[in-house]
Amino acid sequence: MTGKICIIGAGPSGCFLAQALLKSAPGLEVDVIDALPVPFGLVRYGVAADHQGTKAIARQFARIFERQGARFLGNICVGRDITLTQLQAAYDVVVLAAGLSGDRRLGISGDTLSGVYGAGSLTRALNEHPDAPPLPVLGPRPLIIGNGNVALDILRLLAKTQAELEGSDLGPGPSQWLAQNRIDHLTIVGRAAPERAKFDTVMLKELAKLSDVTIQMNDIAPSATDADGEKLLQSLTGLDGKSDGPRQLIFRFGLTPLALTGDTHVRAAHFSNAAQQQVDIPCSSVITAIGFEAQNDWLPRDALIQSAADLSSGRLGPRLYAAGWFRRGPRGTIPEHRTDAQILARTILADLDPDAGRAGRRALGQIKQVTDFDGWLRIDAAETQSPPTGRCRSKISSRLRMVQIAQQEGTRQ
Amino acid sequence: MKITILYGTETGNAEMLAEDIQAEFEAAHDVNCQNLSETSPDDLAPDRFYLLVCSTYGDGDLPASAQPFGAALTKAQPDLSQVHFAIFGLGDSEYDETFNHGPQKLATLMTACGAIQLGPRIAHDASGADLAEDLAMPWASAVIALAQTALGIPA
Numbered sequence: 193m194t195g196k197i198c199i200i201g202a203g204p205s206g207c208f209l210a211q212a213l214l215k216s217a218p219g220l221e222v223d224v225i226d227a228l229p230v231p232f233g234l235v236r237y238g239v240a241a242d243h244q245g246t247k248a249i250a251r252q253f254a255r256i257f258e259r260q261g262a263r264f265l266g267n268i269c270v271g272r273d274i275t276l277t278q279l280q281a282a283y284d285v286v287v288l289a290a291g292l293s294g295d296r297r298l299g300i301s302g303d304t305l306s307g308v309y310g311a312g313s314l315t316r317a318l319n320e321h322p323d324a325p326p327l328p329v330l331g332p333r334p335l336i337i338g339n340g341n342v343a344l345d346i347l348r349l350l351a352k353t354q355a356e357l358e359g360s361d362l363g364p365g366p367s368q369w370l371a372q373n374r375i376d377h378l379t380i381v382g383r384a385a386p387e388r389a390k391f392d393t394v395m396l397k398e399l400a401k402l403s404d405v406t407i408q409m410n411d412i413a414p415s416a417t418d419a420d421g422e423k424l425l426q427s428l429t430g431l432d433g434k435s436d437g438p439r440q441l442i443f444r445f446g447l448t449p450l451a452l453t454g455d456t457h458v459r460a461a462h463f464s465n466a467a468q469q470q471v472d473i474p475c476s477s478v479i480t481a482i483g484f485e486a487q488n489d490w491l492p493r494d495a496l497i498q499s500a501a502d503l504s505s506g507r508l509g510p511r512l513y514a515a516g517w518f519r520r521g522p523r524g525t526i527p528e529h530r531t532d533a534q535i536l537a538r539t540i541l542a543d544l545d546p547d548a549g550r551a552g553r554r555a556l557g558q559i560k561q562v563t564d565f566d567g568w569l570r571i572d573a574a575e576t577q578s579p580p581t582g583r584c585r586s587k588i589s590s591r592l593r594m595v596q597i598a599q600q601e602g603t604r605q
Numbered sequence: 606m607k608i609t610i611l612y613g614t615e616t617g618n619a620e621m622l623a624e625d626i627q628a629e630f631e632a633a634h635d636v637n638c639q640n641l642s643e644t645s646p647d648d649l650a651p652d653r654f655y656l657l658v659c660s661t662y663g664d665g666d667l668p669a670s671a672q673p674f675g676a677a678l679t680k681a682q683p684d685l686s687q688v689h690f691a692i693f694g695l696g697d698s699e700y701d702e703t704f705n706h707g708p709q710k711l712a713t714l715m716t717a718c719g720a721i722q723l724g725p726r727i728a729h730d731a732s733g734a735d736l737a738e739d740l741a742m743p744w745a746s747a748v749i750a751l752a753q754t755a756l757g758i759p760a
């Protein structure tokens with residue numbers, strides 16, 4: 193089968209889709225475009241620096257470009273450098289796999305005070321994303337709002353000692369930032385009851401290994417729940433009272449955020465508990481980890497989703513599809529995108545009606561400074577050649593520098 | 606020799622490795638490659654050698670694509686005493702308490718049904734420096750040599 197397919201976004205959902213398409217139909221031309229000069233989306237810029245095993249999925253994704261024949265076209269921001277309409281004219285099929293990178297706001301009074309940071313921005317900064325804001329000063333008592341795995345990643349990284357970061361790819365800037373944070377109380381608050389928190393019990397287990405912390409669980413009461421809830425409660429209570437170091441990790445549950453207060457900088461967070469009583473927690477900063485939404489940037493995501501022909505199958509309209517977080521919202525781990533991608537690939541191949549007259553990637557010819565997969569391999573080699581002691585990679589964080597290295601011909605090792 | 610590579614995977618690493626092993630050995634042998642999700646224990650034949658490649662998920666569990674096969678072994682307890690296999694595991698030492706428990710469980714289920722395991726169970730570590738194929742190719746060569754003897758096939 194032939195046909196020209198353009199996937200917007202080289203994160204897990206875009207990569208798994210390219211893989212599934214080319215596996216069924218090796219004759220397709222599959223181009224994967226990303227706004228960044230480098231591929232892999234949140235595998236590089238979301239997954240925690242101390243979870244290198246999870247990031248290793250990139251080795252599998254590399255094969256899609258090295259052996260299956262997909263093309264990576266980096267440093268092209270759709271909506272800015274080329275429009276979606278232009279791409280739709282040039283390709284038989286366009287798939288939006290652009291993720292969701294905006295932090296959902298609390299939507300309560302005080303959530304724009306200084307000292308309030310979104311988990312997405314913070315994890316991008318920790319992962320040295322080229323567009324991330326500088327790492328903020330958190331002060332001695334940060335408060336994390338949210339009870340999912342992203343909240344746990346942040347909690348764990350903030351609690352780790354330098355020795356516990358060995359083998360990661362945490363950069364010198366973020367490493368120094370972590371070392372200089374003088375956190376004594378780190379509180380994590382969830383709206384749901386503990387048995388309904390969205391924590392993965394395997395990730396909770398990792399907290400049991402931290403050397404520098406004392407853990408305190410609050411608001412846990414025995415309650416009727418299902419087997420998963422039971423397992424979660426057991427993991428949580430198992431951590432309660434762990435006492436190995438001076439840094440206090442305090443878990444609170446069942447608290448609905450009411451307001452953040454402070455003069456200009458946040459000083460306290462106010463909640464309502466299950467008994468409708470107000471609970472006040474003083475803090476030096478707030479990190480919100482309550483999910484992601486479309487950033488008001490280059491793609492009209494919400495409008496496209498609202499007018500979708502059949503969102504559950506990924507069909508947005510004629511020859512236009514959505515995948516990954518862009519389609520399903522900010523839920524789902526990397527493995528789930530593989531299953532989704534296999535289903536979507538079948539849908540796309542069943543609908544495909546190629547028109548040999550379409551220009552395909554020739555339509556991208558005018559765009560300057562595009563990077564390709566060989567360029568990424570040059571960046572990867574530069575980053576892994578001589579990492580600092582205790583690190584497996586030293587990321588290049590400047591977009592300009594990435595593009596320069598990507599475009600140096602003949603230096604690939 | 607007739608070889609079937611059976612993979613159990615969640616995110617595709619085991620599948621990719623299985624295909625690499627197939628590509629490496631198909632010139633010299635009759636090799637096919639199949640997902641455990643599409644395999645029933647009753648399909649296993651005495652005149653073939655089975656290379657199992659399996660990862661680990663959840664809390665030391667079998668990956669999704671190997672679960673039905675694992676369940677079938679547990680439930681039906683088929684007689685596999687004529688079946689020869691070797692197993693290569695994928696895991697991640699970040700999960701230290703359950704490192705490579707998936708393939709370990711699969712090997713135990715196979716041998717409990719009488720299947721004959723050849724060679725050591727190798728454990729790849731996603732957090733380690735080795736590429737899976739660098740460990741798997743020497744392992745596959747070695748166990749294929751063992752199988753030729755065990756199945757009485759001249760080299």
Ligand SMILES: Cc1cc2nc3c(=O)[nH]c(=O)nc-3n(C[C@H](O)[C@H](O)[C@H](O)COP(=O)(O)OP(=O)(O)OC[C@H]3O[C@@H](n4cnc5c(N)ncnc54)[C@H](O)[C@@H]3O)c2cc1C
Nearest residue numbers: 201203204205226227233234238270290291516517525526
């Ligand atoms: C902090 C964090 C940690 C996580 N940790 C884990 C984990 O440990 N394990 C796990 O299984 N899951 C984890 N997840 C979830 C996982 O990252 C997501 O399920 C997955 O990355 C979503 O894939 P995606 O391809 O839809 O989106 P993304 O990975 O976000 O990829 C989208 C890509 O599209 C590109 N893009 C966006 N807009 C444009 C545009 N206009 N033009 C061109 N390109 C564009 C982006 O640059 C990006 O590369 C984590 C998520 C976060 C936020």
Ligand SMILES: Cc1cc2nc3c(=O)[nH]c(=O)nc-3n(C[C@H](O)[C@H](O)[C@H](O)COP(=O)(O)O)c2cc1C
Nearest residue numbers: 614615616617618619660661665696697700704705
């Ligand atoms: C959610 C999750 C849970 C995991 N659990 C384990 C585990 O308990 N033990 C282990 O050794 N590896 C574990 N792993 C690591 C995987 O086995 C490893 O990444 C492997 O390469 C995946 O291969 P696959 O893509 O074929 O499934 C886990 C990975 C994830 C994402």
